[in-house]
Amino acid sequence: MSFSTLQQQAQLEWQEFERPEQLRILIGSATCGRAAGSLEVMQAFAAELDRRKLTAATGIYEVGCLGMCYAEVLVEIRSLDGRRVLYQGVEPKHVPALVETHLLGGEPYLPLALAVMTAETGSELPAFNELPIIHPQVRIVLRNCGIIDPTRINHYLARGGYSGMAKALTLTPEQVIDEIKTSGLRGRGGAGFPTGVKWGFARNSVSDQKYVICNADEGDPGAFMDRSVLEGDPHAVLEGLLIAGFAIGASIGYVYCRAEYPLAIERLQGAIAQMHAHGFLGDNILGSGFGFAIKIKKGAGAFVCGEETSLMQSIEGKRGMPRSRPPFPAVSGLFGKPTNINNVETLAAVSAIMEKGAAWYAGYGTEKSRGTKTFALAGKITRTGLIEVPMGISLRTIIEDIGGGVLGGKPFKAVQTGGPSGGCIPAQFIDLPVDYERLAEVGSIMGSGGMIVIDEESCMVDMARYFLTFTENESCGKCVPCRMGTQHLLRILTDITEGRGTLEQLEIMRKIGDTMKSMSLCGLGQTAANPVLTTLKYYEDEYRAHIVDHKCPAGACRALIRFDINANKCTGCQACVRACPVEAISGVKKKPQRIDQDRCIRCGSCRQVCKFSAVQVS
Amino acid sequence: MGSISLTIDGRTVEVEEGKTVLQAAREAGITIPTICDHKDLNPYGSCRMCVVEIDGVRGYPTSCTTPAVQGMQVTTTSERLTTLRNRTLELMFSGHPNSCLVCPHREACEKYRPKATKAARSTRCGFCANREECDLRTMALKGGSRDLYLPTLYASYNLERDDPFMDRDYNLCVLCGRCSRICEKIHGKPAISIINRGKWARIGTAFHKSHVHSGCTFCGACIDICPTGTLTDRFARWQGKPEAEVPSTCIICSEGCSVIAQSKGGQSMANIMTGFNPEASLCALGRFGYAQIVNSSQRLLHPLVREGEDHIPSDWEGAIQAAIEGLQVCVGATALVISATTTREDRFLYTQLAEHLQATLLILPAEAANDDPQIREMVGAVQQGKIRGLLTNGDFLSADLLRAANFSLVIDCLPSTTTSLASIVLPAAVLSETGGTFRTAVGTVKQMAASSRAPGDARPEWQILCDLGQALGSAAFDFSRIEAVTPLVSDDPAPAAIDGDPRQNVRELIPRFRGHLLADIVPALAAFGLPATEVAAVEAVTGAGFAILEKREIVPNMHFFKIRAPQVAKFAQPGQFVILMARETSERSPFTLVDWNGPEGWITVVIEEVGRSSRELASLKAGERIAHVSGPLGLPFPIEKKGTVLLGGGCYGIGAIFPLARALRQAGNRVICTIEASSAYLLFFEEEFRAVSDQLILATKDGSRGVWGGVQEVLAQVAQEETLDQFIAIGCTFMMRMVCEASRPLGIPTFVALNPIMVDGTGMCGACRVSVGDQTRFACIDGPIFDGHSVDWDELALRRSAYAREEVQALSQTVDLSALIYKPESDSCGCGRK
Amino acid sequence: MKTTSEPMPEQAESNKNPVQGKGKVKIPRQPMPEQDPRRRRTNFEEVPRGYSEEVAMLEASRCIQCKKPGCVEGCPVNINIPAFIKQIAAGRMIDALLKLKEQTALPAVCGRVCPQESQCEARCILGKKGEPVAIGRLERFAADYARKHGGVPDPVKAAATGKRVAIVGAGPAGITVAGELARWGHEVVIYEALHLAGGVLMYGIPQFRLPKEIVQFEVNNLKRLGVTIHTDYVIGKSETVGQLMAEGFDAVFIATGAGLPVFLGIPGENAIGVFSANEFLTRANLMRAIDFPRFATSPIRPRRAITVGGGNVAMDSARTALRLGAESTIVYRRSKAEMPARAEEVHHAEEEGVEFHLLTNPVRIVTDERKRVVGMECLRMELGEPDASGRRRPVPVKGSEFIIPADTVIVAIGNQANPLVPQTAPEINTSKWGTIITDPQTMMTSLPGVFAGGDIVSGAATVISAMGQGKVAALAMHRYLMGGEPPQL
Incomplete structure (x- = not known):
């Protein structure tokens, strides 16, 4: 079957799905939704429909995450009149009313109604795209999340999926790489290395066997961007992986996904099976002569396995510990073969870039940081959730507009970005445009996209201690500066938060932090001191208050309050x-x-x- | 490969392409400090000491992992590098017990260095087994200052002695990964690797299995490559550095592995690999069993000649003469049954002898037993009288066969049924005691070296055979050196290969050496399922022993016991001790009473695991029984109201001062207690002491807790502040000596509890005699507490080390098989955290 | 009980002996087969192998069954020697043992370790003209025979008296008293400080002279008699003797022995390599260091050992050293005639190759810089006038100093009384040597109800004399407890 035939088939299925005069219930059932009780809500709907003998007439769909964590469980109801309304905070007890009022009555159930999904004139409800949390966003990576049924390849195909692949297969690998270079896409795993350049290295390595790996070992505490994409739109990632494989000349791709993401793995497995069925995997994909296979490797959840050399060790069946570079993976990676590793978000962007073109993508963002970036908004913020914004957007827009400001309207103190390897950005930088360079300038990093908002009630020392507790635990133990340095830092931070700190310890922490940065073997160790070093830089007075006055200004350190x-x-x-x-x-x-x-x-x-x-x- | 040139510290260096910067620097004679690097291992980059600056490269790459590139500009020393290295070293030492570097008593320690009075002494006072050989310490001393500022964050693992041959103290480990890397390099699938993460990261086996069950083959490479005292060979560790290392060949089986034979004072210490690679690897027998066979206390020492029922020890002349007389009678009707585990020269001479005697010659494979088919075939010939004389060099012949023969001559190293029935037994030098060459199963000829002395009158087989041959009047045996025989040996067949691969699977170790069951000689081998002769059970004379109510390892190596012993509990007084015997075969060992309860009938003791007896005790668990508890013994310390009393305890002495502190306080004294250990993680009983003292002062040799130093530092400090009326110190001999020297000029009455060797503890043996003042006193009945200023410390220290050698030997014979049976832990997932 | 003065009914039948009259004298004293000295110096097996039945009967037949047997008088425990020998001669071995058992609890031990040549055999009438009957060997034979073949009926016990007796020390004296009193119906509890019962029989006398199985066999016999033995129980450190009485014992017998080694008092005596014979032998025997490494106690393995002393303990030490691989030398300050050791032991030692330096007195132990023994400086002696003991006093020869090279010196010049019990029982009078003073008739100490015997009373002596004292004490204790004579069993 030709690709266009497949696309046509998909369109039919999608149109049927989108047909207005259909009863449909779409329930956000990614891991986040499920945690909020989406499956119970779904059961309640099923029971209610059964009671009203509407089961046959109504389609219930599990869709991915829309990113509005604060509003889970999210349910979209489409009534026969074509009204599509998104409801927030749905619980099983609301189900009869929702069915009665909206599904059957065609009227929005106002107590829970959040937005209308289609642009509707004269509605008393805001349009989804006009929601303050959605409006500033540009959803490329998350383009299908919450929109399509992720278990259906045709939904993806119908929304333009795999056309990037089809296009790539008509080009030479070098052309593909050039396209990615032109797009300005940089690795979204944290380091921000230009993706096209990285592919070029692997392309240029000569070997009988090469590998591409999708790094889906999202390990930062509080980060769930990759999980949402994998659960809500697995094909976008797999397509990107395939394109990367084609570009560098790899015939095998691995998805290294932590075993704590069972739903993501399930979705990936299903998606791979569908790809096989559609001929998107195998010896000769779409008659191009390019052959590709994808394997899933479940990781045991070690933070360090997000580091690429550790990840490869882990795939090889060894203990996940980093090794020194050079040699770089592009020269000698998995099983000693040239290997390219990309993050989930990067690959999801690749498929979009190949579909819509480099120029389109490069149209977003700043000069050096093109495109969009997803962030997991957390901490003391009104609207927590998963967002995708163009690079260069200001912190203020993210926090105030999208996030709805600090929880309870309290003063904004700082934002911590980049997870445990990142740093704190104090309030004075609220207008900072968010891109790789500017974040680095103020001592933090983009990282994989964690963004924790801190208010006056959060203690910066305690915050640093929290992250060090994590890195101390996750240090693989191989190199001395990281293994011992994290232990010392944590011990000192604990001393300070418990009122036993000394001023000399501040200097010791700086020294250790410097040593860890300069001497650690891998990124984990090199950055593990960041939470300490940045808070020390901007909030030394808070440290001093703990030490000298035995007081925690934020009132967070229990021993001192x-x-x-x-x-x-x-x-x-x-x-x-x-x-x-x-x-x-x-x-x-x-x-x-x-x-x-x-x-x-x-x-x-x-x-x-x-x-x-x-x-x-x- | 071509060569490239690069610049290191301004010098142009030419190296082969593919070398690392570190290798290039070394070739140029530039020293860069390293710990994890090893010439036989791939670059690893974990210690971070070898960082350099390279122009155009960001940060500080490790030279061990960075390939040298044409034109590279490398700087190996700069202020920044020195700072970073020193800080990293400091970080490393904050996780590795460092009192050996920083202890304020280190000079006195060099002077009065406590000898390894007991075999297994490990972490106490920083006297790790590798103290003199520690690469880490050497690097630190070479590299920079001994001053360390970071607080210590030591691990606190219990010592691991659950395998037959190794002692593992992971408290000393710096995770350089050499052991696991060499294991992987040699065996492919390593038995050990880093397990757990973060501060729990350590070397271990998968799922915390014992090493015996982990796939470990006991090749010993990990021990030989460990740069610290973490991994040690239980048999050789306290013998110190070898005096000689000679390339040789292990001939226990037909594999003929190349080895480096280590020896000291003419005694074999161990065989180690010639190089760390799969081809050179050893099996457990070659690595650990070898020295124990050679050093076996069972070795045959004298020629024995049968007279009637008796074997009479004889000189060689007489024995050879008697052997000749026996052989001559059996010419044409003799069989030689020879083990393949001999040199080519020996076998050549056996062949010559067989020809001369017109005898049948059977060469048996290495693992042969007395049911070997070749021997079974011989039975008929012997019964029919066709064979009347037998000559063998092992334990292969059945008793029936020997009885049926008219004459039997055994040339062997160990006693057996065969030797007991033989007409003549000639003691042979074996293995490392003899030179010559060996043909391996694959036909290679390898050289052996005589690296240790044979015990007693034992002689190498070639020499015995020459003596026999010459006495038989043959001219073909006129050799004075084995080297003279070697050129004559040709076309000798390769011995049969052994079944299995003991270098890869410890369960495939050959069970016999020259027909003797190896587990009889090296008892620890029973852990691998090797068969052993059943030893007669030790007759249990007394009742059921003494129940252990509670037992735990309070700090590494230090075990707390609560034992039911009503008669001791009822009468115990402060200062007294008990004698314990773990089993009927154990030594009687004295231990100071720590606490007791007469009405409830229990006592407590703290036992430091240092040798075989204490290890036997330590292997007991709550609910089990101690064979014997005898006491209370010794004179109680007179508890009087003196005023202010300082009590100092170190190591086991921490427990020992406890009852004294309590009693002295009850008597109305102001009691100041100080407890010392080499490091904070080895201090114990802090809570207990707070309850019985007016003031508690902690002291550690590495300054990790309390006063930096020991009891003497505390004494000096306290004496400045208040008047001390009495001072009692209990700990190791070194510590007590030091504190007495400190208290003498202060004029404080000082008492110490001496710890000499004891046997009975009731005044009978006199082993515990010590010179106090000008008198000889018995510590068991006149002590154990004496005036510390009158004790002859030199004498005491020397007397305590009297049995050092035997204790080393004893420990190698200890094997607690119950510890080797793998039991999964129920309260842990195996990740090391509860 | 049959007392020794009573004539035995069997004696009347002595005529029935197969070999009669003068013929007996013609039979030579039967030698006992022994391990070849060249062999035995390398092992710890027993030296004499014992009589066979035939040889025993032949030797037994040499006894002329005197009407007034001197041998019985010579025996510290008054064994009816002619009677038991008669049973052997008649082939009634078990009966012979039962006869022995009437007077001795430990025939297998006594047969081996008693100095018969100065006791029973010294009084044998045959010895006046030829060689005495080998009474000791026959005693040993009877005991070994019964042990090997079984068939010994359980000892007869009198009805319980309700009296409780504590015995402190499970050595020869304690065992003897325990055996007697238990048979007479008293409840006997023995307290032993070491972990095995047997006292010097376990720790002192080597395996090659007295196999430990024999001692344990005898100890087990005591248990069969109902005696309770508490090992690991240190009276004096736990209960004092006074407390034992207070706890309800009607009488106490102290038999704690002479377990305090005497040293020479010469320079260098605390050097490494100088041992008391007690330590040397205890390690080898009680702790079974000779079975090292199966047993954990380290053996002392001398290369050149000097044993100082001339008694049995010195012989035992020197011969043990020899067996542990040493060149073994005995240094004794008097001449061979004065040696207190059993003649057989001296003979055995010589046979095995122990070198004797007689009339030699140690003056100094020579050590190296690490205080290890490298030799012993001695002075030659000559015999002067007899001293109080009747032996000629050795006098040093001026300028005769010489050094014997050695790495080990074993001091076997005797033991003092062990002070543990006397220290804690001030009511009990002791001599200036620390021994307990008792009434020689009753063995009672100054504390009523408390008796003592063995080496703690006599100072270091022999096994049999301790047993002899035990016999006396047992009888006295019974009289004390019951106010009358022991029952006839």
Whole structure:
């Protein structure tokens, strides 16, 4: 079957799916949705439809993630009149009303309605694309997430999928590489090395066997960009992998995906099977003479296996530990053969670039950082979630417009980017355009796209300690600076947060950090001190407050704080009494309450629940 | 490959293409410090010490992993590099017990260096087994200052002694990965690798299996390549450095592996590989069994000549004469049954002898036993009287066969049924005691070297055969050197190859050496399933022993025991000790009582694992029984109200001062306790001491906790602040000596609990006698606590080391098979974290 | 009980002996087969191999069954020697043993280690003209025969008296008392400080002279009699003797022996390589260092060993050293005639190649810089006037110093009383040598109900004298406990 025939078939299926006069329920059921209860919601819909004998008439689809974590479970309902409304925060208890009001009644169920998916005039609801969280975004990597049913290759095909591959196969590998070079795409795994150049290295290595690897070992705590793409649009990644294989002359591609992503692996497996069925894998793809196979390798979840040399060791069946470069993977990689490794996001962008052209892609972003970047917004921000924005967008736009500002309207203090290898960017840089160069200038990194918003109640020392706890744990142990350095840093940070720090320790941390940066074997160790070094750079006063005054200005370090109830503000509602896990709060109803300091474990629960800001930290 | 030139520190260096910068620097005579690098290993880059600056290359690449490139400009020393290296070294030493570098007593220690009085002493006081040979220490001393500023973050692993031949102290490991890399290089699939991550990262086996179950073949390469004292050969570790290393060949089996024979004082220490590669690898027998066979306490020492029922030890002349008389009678009716594990020269001479005697010659394969088919065929001939004389060099002939023969001559190294029934037994020098050549199963001829002395009157076989041949009147045996025989040997057949590959699979070790069961000679081999002769069970004379109520390893090497012993508990007083025997075969070893409860009938002791007996104790678990507990012994310390008392404890002495502190405080004294260890992770009983002292001062030799130093530093400090009326110190001899020297000028009455060797503990043997003042006192009944200023410390230290050699030997014979049975741990997933 | 003075009914039948009258005298004393000295110096097997049945009967037939047997008087425990020999002569070996057992708890031991030549055999009438009957060898034969062949009926016990007796020390004296008192119906508990019962029989006398199986066999016999043995129990450190009495024992017998080695008091004595005979022998025997490495205790393996002393312990030490591979020398300050050791032991030692330096007195132990023994400086002696013991006193020859090279010196010049018990029992009077003073008739100490015997009373002596004291003490204790004579069994 020719590629165009396949496309036509796909179009038919897609049109059927999109046909307006159809009852459809689309439930965001990626891992994030499932964690919020999407499967239960789906069951509730199924039961409700069954009760109303609508099962046959209504299609229920699991779709990928739209990125609006704060709003999960997200359900899109399409009624016979063609109205498509996105609902947020759906729980099973809402299902009868949703079915009754919208599916059957055709009217949006307003209490949960978030947006209309189609541009509708005169609707009382905002259009999806006009939502503040969506509007500034440019969704290239996430182009299909939440839109298509990821288990159907035809959905992907119909949305232009695999046409990039088809196009690439008509070109020479060198032309493909040139196209990628022209697009300005840089590796989205963190380092930001130009993808086309990297491919060129591997292309130029002469060998009987080469490999391409998709690095899907997303290991940063809090990062889930890759997972969302794999779950919501696996073909976009696999197509990119195939194109990369073609470009460098590899016949085998690996997807190295952590075993903690079972849904992603399931989707990948399904997608690979469909690719075989469509002739997109095999000895002679689309008659081009190019043969390619894809294997999935499950990783055990070591952070260091995201480092490319460790990852290759792991695929080879060895303990995942980095090795020194040179030789670079492009010369001697997996099983000693030339190997190219790209991150999930990079590959998803590749398929789009090949489809729509380098110039289109290069049209986004800044001069040196082209295209778009996905970020996982987390921390003290109103709208947490997964976003994709053009490079060069300001931090302010991301935080204030997309993210809806700091949670509870509190003052913005800093944003931590780049995960445990990254650094903190203080509030004074809120107008910083986000690209590789500018982030580096202020001491942080793009990384894989973690972005944690920090407000005044977050302690920077504690934050650094948190990341060091992670890296200390994840250091593979091979090289001395990383193994011992992380331990020392963590110990000192713990000392400081517990009031045992000394000013000399600040200097020691700088020295160790410098040593780790200069002497560590791999990126993990070289960057592990970043959270410490940047917070030390911008927030030394906070460190000093811990050490000299034995105070945590943010009120976060438990050993240094106490909670008291301001009698003037306390209404005696006793919400805090109910929230306290250790029965440390007592008092008469409607009178100010008291905290027993001996019992108090400084968990802060009372402060969180108090609606009157009566709980004070000192 | 062509050569390239590069510039290192301004010097142009020509090297072969493909070499690393480090290799290039070395060729140019430029030293760059390294630990993880080894000439037999691929570049690894974990220690980061070999960093350099290269023009045009970002950062500080490691020279060991960076290929030299034409025109490269390399700088190996700069202020920045020195800083980075020193900081990295400091980081490394913050994870490796470093008291050997920083201890304030290191000078005194050099002077009064405590000898390895016990075999297994490992981490105490930084006296690791490799102290003199530690590459890490050498590098540190060469490289820079001994001052380390970072706090220590040592690991705290229990010592691993669950295999037959190695002691592993991962507290000393710096994760250079040499061991796992050499294991992988030699065996392909390594038995060990780095396991766990972060601060739990360490070397280990998959799923925490014992080494016996991990696929380890016990080739010993990991020990030989370890740069620290982490991995050591239990048999050779306390013998120190070898005096001689000679290339030779292991001839235990027909593989004929090349070895480097290490020896000291004429005694074989170990065989190590000639080079770290698969071709040169050794099996467990070659690496560990060899020296134990040669050094076996069972070796035949004298020629024996049968007179009636008796074997009479004889001189060689008489024995040869008697042998000749026996052989001459059997000319034409003799069979020679010879093991293939002999030199070519020996076999040549056996052949000559067989010809001269018109005898049948059977050459048996290396693993042959007495049911070898060739021997079975012979039975008929002997029964029919066709063969009347037998000559053999091992334990191959059945008792029936020997009884049926008129005359039998055995030339062998170890006693056996065969020797017990033989007419004449001639003791042979074997293995490393003899030179010559060996033809391997694949036909290669290899050279052997006589690297150790034969025990007693034993002589090499070639010499015995020459004596016999000459005495038989043959001219073909006139050789005075084995080298003279070698040229005559030609066309000798290669011996039969052995079944299996013991170098790859420890379960395929050959079970016999010259027909003797190897596990009888090297008991530890039973761990691999090698058969052994059953030894008669030791007669249990007494009752059921003493129940262990509680047992744990409080710090590495230090075991806490709570034992049910009502008669001791009822009468114990501070300062007294007990004698323990783990099993009926154990030594009687004294241990100071730490605590007791008369009504509940228990006592507690802290046992430092240092030798065979304490290891036997340490291998016991709660619920099991100690064969004997005898006590309380010794004089109680007089507990009086003196005023302010300082008590100092080190190592096992930390436990020992506990009851004294408690009693002295109850008596109304102000009690200051100080406990010392080489490092913070080896301190124990802190909580316990807080409860029984007015003040507790900690001291560590590496400064990782409390006062930097030991009890004497604390003494000096406390004496400045207050008047001390009494001072008691208990610890190793070195420590007690040092504190007494410190307290003497201060005029503080000082008491120490001496720890000499004891046997009975009741005054009977006198082994524990010590010179105190001008008197000889018995520590067991006059002590153990004496006036520290009157003790003759030199004498005590020397007397304690009297059995060092035997203790080393004893330990190699200890094998706790129960520890070798792999049991999965239920409360752990195997990742090392609970 | 049959006392020694009573004539044995069997004696009347002595005429039935197959070899009669003067013929007996013609039969020579039967030698006992022995391991060849050249062989035995390399092993720890027992030296004399014992009589066969035929030889034993032949030797037994030499006994002329005197009416007034001097041998019985010579025996510290008054064994009815003619009676047991008669049973052997008649081939009734088990009966012979039962006869022995009436007077001795340890015939297999006594037969081996008693100095018969100065006791029973010295009084044998045959010895006046020729060679005495080999009483010791016959005793050993009877005991070994019964042990090997079994068939020994369980010992007869009297009805329980309800009296409890504690015995401190499971050596020859303690075992003897325990055996006697248990048979007489008393409840006996033995407290032994070491981990094995047997005392000097276990730790002191080497395997090649007294196989340890024999000692354990005898100890087990005691247990069969109902005696409780607590090993690892150090009286004096746990209970004192006074506390034992307070805890309900009706009588206590102290038999803690002479376990405190005497050293020479010469320079260099604490050097490495100088051992008390006790340590040397205890390691080899009790701790079985001779089975090292199967047993964990390290053996002392001398190359050149000097043993100082002339008693049995010195012979044992020198011969043990020899067997452990040494060139073994004995240094004794008097002449051979004065040697207190059994003649047989001296003979055996000489046979095995132990060198004797007689009339030689050590003056200094020579050491190297590491305080290891390299030799012993000695002075030649000559015999002067007899001293208090009747032996001629050795006098040094001036300027006769010489050095004997050695790496090991074993001091076997005797033992003092072990102080553990006396130290903690102030009510018990002791001599200036630390021995316990007892009433020679009753063996009772100054503390009523507390008896003592063996080396703790007599100072270092022989196994049999300790047993003899045990016999006396047992009888006295029974009288003390019951106010009458022991039952006839």
